Amino acid sequence: MKILSAPQIREADAYTIAHEPVSGLLLMERAAAACADWILRRYAGSSRPFYIFCGPGNNGGDGLVIARLLAENGFAVQAWLVAAGNVSPDNLANQARVPFLQKINAPADFPHMEEPGVIIDALFGTGLNRPLDGWVAGIIHQINDQRGRQEIIAIDMPSGLMADQSSKGHACVHARYTITFEYWKLALLLPENGGFAGETVLMPIGLHPAYTAAVQTEFHLTDMEMIRTVYRPRDPFAHKGTYGHALLVAGSYGKMGAAVLAARAVMRAGAGLLTVHIPRCGYEIMQTAFPEAMCETEELASHSAHFDEPFRLRRAPDYDVIGIGPGIGTDPSTAKAFERLLGHWQGPLVLDADALNILSKWPSLMPLVPKLSILTPHPKEFERLFGAAGDHFERLALLRAKAKEWQWYILLKGRFTAMACPDGSVFFNPTGNPGMATAGSGDVLTGILTGLLAQGYGPKAALILGAWLHGKAGDLAAAISPESLIASDIVDYLANAYAEIQQ
Numbered sequence: 001m002k003i004l005s006a007p008q009i010r011e012a013d014a015y016t017i018a019h020e021p022v023s024g025l026l027l028m029e030r031a032a033a034a035c036a037d038w039i040l041r042r043y044a045g046s047s048r049p050f051y052i053f054c055g056p057g058n059n060g061g062d063g064l065v066i067a068r069l070l071a072e073n074g075f076a077v078q079a080w081l082v083a084a085g086n087v088s089p090d091n092l093a094n095q096a097r098v099p100f101l102q103k104i105n106a107p108a109d110f111p112h113m114e115e116p117g118v119i120i121d122a123l124f125g126t127g128l129n130r131p132l133d134g135w136v137a138g139i140i141h142q143i144n145d146q147r148g149r150q151e152i153i154a155i156d157m158p159s160g161l162m163a164d165q166s167s168k169g170h171a172c173v174h175a176r177y178t179i180t181f182e183y184w185k186l187a188l189l190l191p192e193n194g195g196f197a198g199e200t201v202l203m204p205i206g207l208h209p210a211y212t213a214a215v216q217t218e219f220h221l222t223d224m225e226m227i228r229t230v231y232r233p234r235d236p237f238a239h240k241g242t243y244g245h246a247l248l249v250a251g252s253y254g255k256m257g258a259a260v261l262a263a264r265a266v267m268r269a270g271a272g273l274l275t276v277h278i279p280r281c282g283y284e285i286m287q288t289a290f291p292e293a294m295c296e297t298e299e300l301a302s303h304s305a306h307f308d309e310p311f312r313l314r315r316a317p318d319y320d321v322i323g324i325g326p327g328i329g330t331d332p333s334t335a336k337a338f339e340r341l342l343g344h345w346q347g348p349l350v351l352d353a354d355a356l357n358i359l360s361k362w363p364s365l366m367p368l369v370p371k372l373s374i375l376t377p378h379p380k381e382f383e384r385l386f387g388a389a390g391d392h393f394e395r396l397a398l399l400r401a402k403a404k405e406w407q408w409y410i411l412l413k414g415r416f417t418a419m420a421c422p423d424g425s426v427f428f429n430p431t432g433n434p435g436m437a438t439a440g441s442g443d444v445l446t447g448i449l450t451g452l453l454a455q456g457y458g459p460k461a462a463l464i465l466g467a468w469l470h471g472k473a474g475d476l477a478a479a480i481s482p483e484s485l486i487a488s489d490i491v492d493y494l495a496n497a498y499a500e501i502q503q
């Protein structure tokens with residue numbers, strides 16, 4: 001699914017008006033009616049009053065239509081026009097159809113909302129062109145002060161939030177739900193900004209499909225259509241060699257759990273064969289906890305420092321991929337082995353956790369990491385590797401710049417994990433939940449990605465599918481309670497996540 005900028009959304013709007021054709025007023029009616037339907041379904045049977053705040057532009061126009069439709073459906077509705085900025089013609093036309101409309105010209109006009117109800121925020125949408133300030137910013141703070149008593153629903157965007165730029169430190173409505181029209185906006189996907197949106201509901205409003213098909217964008221959100229295109233069903237004549245042989249370098253004394261979790265995920269993702277390189281302390285653990293994996297065991301008891309040796313001695317099997325990092329530690333001898341390994345291996349590679357920490361401790365190793373490798377940092381690891389950014393839009397720009405500079409695929413973990421490709425495109429993953437912020441969750445992702453590469457998926461396909469499967473398995477596992485989710489559950493539910501694709 002394409003993510004468009006505010007100027008592109010304006011173009012989509014204009015294209016639809018010209019080519020459907022439809023008047024702007026009717027398009028506004030259609031968008032607002034879709035919101036009103038959602039609201040009517042959510043509050044069916046409730047007697048909560050609605051308090052609707054409308055701005056001067058077309059976002060305010062949507063609010064005016066919603067006010068009229070909710071009143072026609074028998075709800076108690078009060079609506080205010082916050083008079084700031086130029087009034088759009090379609091807004092003006094709808095003002096005339098809301099006889100109960102009142103005006104707010106100053107913070108002192110802010111109403112006392114007697115009963116707990118629902119605030120509809122239709123002050124500003126994608127037309128916001130500068131941070132809100134002065135008394136209008138004051139209105140935003142007054143709306144936010146009502147959060148405990150009133151449920152806040154933002155129309156298209158939480159007012160004050162810019163679609164394509166950071167709004168860090170700006171006055172923004174803090175919504176419970178945001179009903180956003182037709183396309184996701186970048187700001188809704190970044191934690192610092194999207195946090196204002198609450199839960200985002202994507203609302204189709206019938207913008208012209210020809211525009212959406214033709215428009216170019218670097219930003220995408222994974223959806224089921226994309227997943228079904230990427231996913232490759234199994235060949236009925238397959239044997240275990242068909243799905244590749246992965247090498248996983250993981251674990252050290254006290255961290256063998258990371259190795260077991262990642263190993264299980266490699267195989268549950270569908271790899272044919274797996275060899276795990278582990279220190280001696282992990283041998284019984286791995287053979288007992290996960291007999292499906294073959295072990296290549298170090299003389300060293302506590303950590304691994306010779307995983308390059310089979311390659312140097314030309315005794316390594318014909319691996320299809322190497323996954324390296326979970327729980328390996330950052331001992332200098334491990335880093336040395338990593339450096340030597342990079343001298344022997346230029347094939348598919350997944351780097352996570354301590355492999356990334358080694359790179360940030362010894363950045364001279366970075367040029368040795370092959371092009372098209374996958375790196376999977378969490379925000380702290382990302383900062384250690386590539387430096388800090390002023391805000392989350394800057395961090396996204398840094399992510400893209402580094403993926404281009406090094407020609408790597410970099411997956412930055414988050415609520416909407418962002419995956420930057422060497423060509424500058426970015427894919428956001430929608431699946432997952434806060435329950436997955438738990439120890440070992442990242443090790444499972446490393447295992448899934450390694451398992452997909454082993455089967456012959458390309459790095460971009462492995463990222464899109466792997467992040468989606470990881471999040472979906474987590475969602476299915478957290479259905480009962482996100483608090484109790486542990487990383488093994490994500491592995492256990494991978495089969496169910498695959499089953500969702502096959503439905």
Ligand SMILES: NC(=O)C1=CN([C@@H]2O[C@H](COP(=O)(O)OP(=O)(O)OC[C@H]3O[C@@H](n4cnc5c(N)ncnc54)[C@H](OP(=O)(O)O)[C@@H]3O)[C@@H](O)[C@H]2O)[C@H](O)CC1
Nearest residue numbers: 013028057058059085086124125126127128129130131156
């Ligand atoms: N996507 C679609 O196809 C449809 C979208 N709809 C809705 O329309 C809005 C976008 O409407 P637009 O009129 O372009 O913009 P807004 O309503 O978001 O805001 C414009 C007004 O806000 C004033 N403004 C902007 N920034 C500030 C500020 N910092 N302080 C005060 N006022 C501000 C601006 O004033 P100017 O003086 O700059 O002109 C405008 O008055 C979209 O979000 C949807 O909700 C359609 O209804 C359906 C189709």
Ligand SMILES: [K+]
Nearest residue numbers: 121124155157
């Ligand atoms: K809004």
